[in-house]
Amino acid sequence: MAEQVIIRRLGAKADGIAETSSGSVFVPKVLPGETVTIERDGSHARLVSVDEASPERETPFCPYFEACGGCATQHMKHDFYRAWKQETLVHTLRQARIEAPVEPLIDAHGEGRRRVTLHVRFPDRAMHVGFMAPRSHQIVEIAFCPVTEPALKDQAPTIARAIGEHLKGPRKPLDVQITATKTGFDVDVRGYGPLKDQDRIRLIDLAASLDLSRLSIHGDVIVERRPPAITMGRADVVPPAGSFLQATKLGEETLAGLVTEACARAKRVADLFAGAGPFALRLAEKADVHAVEFDKGAMVALDKAARATLGLRRITTEARDLFRRPLLTPELNTYDAVVLDPPRAGAEAQAKQLAASKVPLVVSVSCDAATFARDAAILMGNGYRLERVIPVDQFKHSPHLEVVGILRRDVVKKRR
Structure with a gap:
């Protein structure tokens, strides 16, 4: 059932907090002072509409912001966000x-995140590639991510989808971590079991077609076509696959x-x-x-x-x-x-x-x-x-x- 509440303050996770007769309710992507309509799910709520907006609200620059759980503060004006x-x-x-x-x-x-992890899921007959919705395992499919480095922005979803196509046989949930390095993309895939020889051969061919520097499964390197180097001070470091x-x-x-x-x-x-x-x-x-x-x-x-x-x-x-x-x-x-x-x-x-x-x-x-x-x-x-x-x-x-x-x-x- 929908109800209208007033947001009193923000919590540490950027959720707005409304005080009601039954306790505090946490609402994502709202601002203090706003009157909003929500649908409750326990102590959390889904935002239905902003009825009276704060002067500190601005239009998010990402078209996926309202549905995606990746970003939480694009609706805040710059000075308010910093404060x-x-x-x-x-x-x-x-x-x-x-x-x-x-x-x-x-x-x-800077230029944005240099690493992104995209989820590949098979909840139905189709393959879904993207980020999770807030407080949900539902996938929000994306074609690009504007908070990543330019090299990753459009390419990351393409790479994740291509890998998903190659590994979709068992229909296991996959997490595809893609890192932009000075020699190209370093990709580590989590969620897939032991590989058969023919799977490895197909992935080696895929890495070549996508021009990846390195491709690994759970840190096990399938192919390293170029060392995926990260510059740290005077040094060039090749971190282990999937490492911090x-x-x-x-x-x-x-x-x-x-x-x-x-x-x-x-x-x-x-x-x-x-x-x-x-x-x-x-x-x-x-x-x-x-x-x-x-x-x-x-x-x-x-x-x-x-x-x-x-x-x-x-x-x-x-x-x-x-x-x-x-x-x-x-x-x-x-x-x-x-x-x-x-x-x-x-x-x-x-x-x-x-x-x-x-x-x-x-x-x-x-x-x-x-x-x-x-x-x-x-x-x-x-x-x-x-x-x-x-x-x-x-x-x-x-x-x-x-x-x-x-x-x-x-x-x-x-x-x-």
Whole structure:
């Protein structure tokens, strides 16, 4: 049943919140002050119409925005969007009882996302290729995605559809991850079972017809026609198939610039949750770096790139699960600075070890404001001062935000 409500405020995920006699209702793609008609589904609702629009509303630039779950904020005017995103971070810090100056939001969208994952589904006799609708497994079919790099914008759906056609026999749900690299497209497909020899041959031929650099299934490389290289500082890195990568090229450069600036005086740095080396390879231009990452393939890629790059100082690598085996205090005490860039779950175990250490500088990079605040609070409760908080918007048009925090120890603990 349709009903009319007034949106009072926005939540952290960009949903509008209306207060009703039966509790809060969350409505996507609306703005504070708007009167809207909705259809409820529990505490969430589908937007039927905007009856009284906010002056901060603008027309979304993507024709798929209303149906697609990929973007959440294209209906917001630029200044409102920036203020909301920054205030969301401030509010999250306050909830963790952290009062720190938050610097202006840095726009790091650049040319757009350099990686996209498209879903291929077979709910009926037809094949459907696109993104998921909000809070749904229904596919919104797309012909292009305007928030990706130009090379991906039109080509990504074409590639995903061609792969779906080749692998549609079992009608299994597929996720096709496509990354734009300096040597072409790197494609990793998830959801398909073991390949038969004839399937591999057909996929090798398909990779040639699509001019892909590399094609893999669940990280298993089917064919590598050219090494899919990503430039990181002076180095060219070939990451493992499907491995972590910063969302945009400008986002990586911006984050790395903030990290290297903070560590400018450090002679020995530990780069934890290092990935394939976006920070380590740049830090090594001035410092010795020890890079630690759970993904062994990423460590191999980093080591190979470091050895092939002139002018870098010593980089050592270690494959280690930092959630279960964080670097311990005696290990940490040998470094002038530690860089943390964990997944969304944060680095609580590692933060506790750092809190007991003598490390004078910690640079925390996070894609989740809540876990950033939790980990920062652990350090601040043990002698660290949160000197700078810099929000970096490489997930533009979404509620996600990258945060860089620079923490220094005010008083160095005496050795026992």
